[in-house]
């Protein structure tokens with residue numbers, strides 16, 4: 576059997592080897608705690624579940640939905656963007672449902688990139704910023720996120736020739752995996768850059784609702800001119816504990832929204848109407864829920880920060896996202912450290928290079944596990960380090 580080369584061109588999944596080791600440990604009966612994946616442990620808010628259950632019983636939801644999304648869905652999104660971000664969106668032309676942010680991130684590349692085009696993607700970054708462009712036959716140019724630049728890509732460092740060939744710039748703040756938030760003025764600079772080089776900005780907004788210490792993350796679409804040059808992908812997954820539901824939104828520039836919808840009419844048949852109604856409930860009745868979740872994560876964040884500090888791995892407390900991006904102790908690669916933590920403490924952390932080459936030297940911890948398990952995991956890492964099993 577012969578397969579298309581497309582998948583071979585996607586970078587190898589670094590977690591694969593670690594996953595094999597986790598499975599082996601679990602088979603041996605070892606209680607492995609995974610801090611590796613950003614999948615909320617707590618349930619979806621009750622009004623959302625109730626709305627889905629009621630909608631599923633209504634036969635009107637049982638037929639093909641449209642790729643446009645229902646009027647009620649688009650009105651609810653527009654209302655949420657108005658109240659939360661002060662952004663006006665036309666429900667008729669500037670909003671379309673997506674089956675999760677991941678789907679939208681991957682497919683928007685097919686809308687914007689031809690073979691030979693360049694895609695500018697943050698490194699480290701969410702892996703579909705690479706796979707989407709690769710599937711489109713485009714070239715990915717990584718923009719390193721460096722600590723000294725606040726983990727923001729240095730747009731001025733991009734060679735003119737590269738910028739000239741680029742048609743898509745991915746940005747993502749609050750950021751996975753670094754936990755960084757955008758600095759004032761940065762989105763304005765991105766709009767200027769997009770205008771100068773005639774490219775489209777796709778802001779992947781998966782985490783704006785998980786914020787701490789009173790910080791409220793902005794939408795890219797708040798930026799003057801943003802709608803002329805780009806779109807935002809807003810996901811319900813993290814704020815409302817809805818990762819399994821596959822609910823997200825593509826909003827902003829009407830032409831990009833239209834082309835994305837056009838593509839999707841060829842790929843899927845839209846979001847299950849019952850999920851659309853549940854999403855309406857999330858964005859109306861359960862608007863405050865992400866704040867409650869943020870309090871949970873803030874408490875967990877402080878617990879982990881104190882513990883990491885105590886064992887000589889100082890970290891800044893992130894202002895948003897359920898992630899810590901931590902430097903590995905001297906003398907270790909990310910993968911070697913992740914393996915050691917798994918061996919000695921039976922705890923899984925994500926090696927930084929899973930998110931791109933600039934992730935080397937870091938690992939990511941996710942706070943999406945129950946408090947008790949998190950305490951246990953941090954305690955185990957602490958005792959391995961204290962016992963000198965892991966040298967820092």
Ligand SMILES: Cc1ncc(COP(=O)(O)O)c(C=O)c1O
Nearest residue numbers: 675676677701751779781810812
């Ligand atoms: C940066 C980023 N974008 C998008 C997503 C996709 O989320 P979903 O497909 O569940 O909406 C994630 C999920 O982890 C993410 O970290």
